Amino acid sequence: MPEHIAYSWRGPVTDSEMVELVQSYGGRAVAGWWDQIRGHSLGWVTARNVEGELVGFVNVAWDGGDHAFLMDTKTRGSLQHQGVGTEVVRRAVVHARAAGCEWLHVDFDAELAPFYFDACGFRSTAAGLIHLPSRP
Numbered sequence: 001m002p003e004h005i006a007y008s009w010r011g012p013v014t015d016s017e018m019v020e021l022v023q024s025y026g027g028r029a030v031a032g033w034w035d036q037i038r039g040h041s042l043g044w045v046t047a048r049n050v051e052g053e054l055v056g057f058v059n060v061a062w063d064g065g066d067h068a069f070l071m072d073t074k075t076r077g078s079l080q081h082q083g084v085g086t087e088v089v090r091r092a093v094v095h096a097r098a099a100g101c102e103w104l105h106v107d108f109d110a111e112l113a114p115f116y117f118d119a120c121g122f123r124s125t126a127a128g129l130i131h132l133p134s135r136p
């Protein structure tokens with residue numbers, strides 16, 4: 001685990017910081033995305049290095065009751081595979097539980113199974129998904 005990473009729950013994050021974080025690992029950044037979804041979150045975890053740069057993030061959406069949804073885990077490209085992703089998820093789990101949620105859901109591409117199952121402790125369950133724009 002890299003030293004001197006500061007983690008926060010619901011800490012301030014700007015939309016442009018989110019764009020820069022996504023670009024750091026070669027992801028497709030969409031300006032305005034974070035400003036659009038932030039208001040629908042139970043909370044989010046940020047990780048910042050000593051310079052204050054955003055190096056990790058995960059968002060937790062919520063149904064207002066028992067169910068929370070973990071989404072958009074991100075670690076800066078230069079800091080991946082050093083435990084930051086596992087730590088932001090661990091903290092999201094703690095805060096979702098403290099908020100009274102009973103279940104924390106996540107879905108992901110198959111190649112991320114070692115991260116979510118082995119490193120973060122999720123278990124497999126039956127789930128379903130519809131891609132709405134493809135639906136006639």
Ligand SMILES: CC(C)(COP(=O)(O)OP(=O)(O)OC[C@H]1O[C@@H](n2cnc3c(N)ncnc32)[C@H](O)[C@@H]1OP(=O)(O)O)[C@@H](O)C(=O)NCCC(=O)NCCS
Pocket residue numbers: 025027071072073074075076079080081082083084085086087107108109111112113114115116118119
């Ligand atoms: C997925 C992601 C958040 C993981 O962050 P990270 O900080 O590198 O994760 P950790 O260092 O805590 O990883 C712990 C373990 O999980 C597994 N793991 C991590 N990233 C993985 C990946 N991309 N594919 C498969 N397994 C992975 C490994 O077993 C890893 O241990 P190791 O480093 O000894 O190999 C990071 O790769 C990322 O930002 N990816 C781009 C965005 C993305 O795809 N997010 C997922 C949205 S569902």
